[in-house]
Amino acid sequence: MSRLTAGVVLVTAHEPPLDPEGPRGEDVGMTATSFMSVSLDPPLVMVSLREGSRMDDLLAEQPLWAVSLLSENQRQVAGRFAMKGRVSDRLLFADLPYDRGEVSGAPLVGGALATLECRTEQRVTAGDHTLVIGRVLAAAVPGADGGPLAYFRGRYRQLG
Incomplete structure (x- = not known):
């Protein structure tokens, strides 16, 4: 699978505080290459998360997340x-x-080619990963320069 070129995204979510009166919750982020568009109508995307990872655990409880x-x-x-x-x-x-993000509260990274704010619609266990399907609630194209970041044979690459 290392010979399959993949786009690189940053998946983020905001972990709400345990006590609403206490300190602010924490932002959580992870790099992913297993990300794809699933449907245009309704707008759905999917990310694959290692089962038991911090992001997997958080998105099991917190339905709002973002992708840069x-x-x-x-x-x-x-x-x-x-x-x-x-x-x-x-x-x-x-x-x-x-x-x-105005909808998700999650960080949207500056300089990204596009950003999406999502709400989890479905979670599917697949081997040692969880496939998280999210409905896109908001999208933006901030106008970053350059092409996409790709991952191929264990290294980040530029296309073109």
Whole structure:
């Protein structure tokens, strides 16, 4: 499967605080290459999450999430959120330019080719992964320069 070229996205969600009176919840993010459009009517997308990952656990409870389609200039963003044994998500977002989605409350990364805000419609267990199908509630094309960031044979690549 390493010979299949895939687009690279950042999936994000906002973890609400346990106590509404307490400190603000935390933003969570992960790099994904298993992402696709499922349907235009209604607008549905799908992402594959490793079962038991922090994002899988969060989206089992929190139905709202977002996707930033990364540009070829965002290799460092993809690498940052793909690291195993990484630092806390709070630190990963610390110096990253982003806007907060009006619908999902999730981070929408600056410089992305497009952003989507989604609500989970269905979760399907498939081996050691969960396929999360989401309805697109809002979409934007912020006008980033360049082409898409791709992943091929274990490396990030530029197309063209």
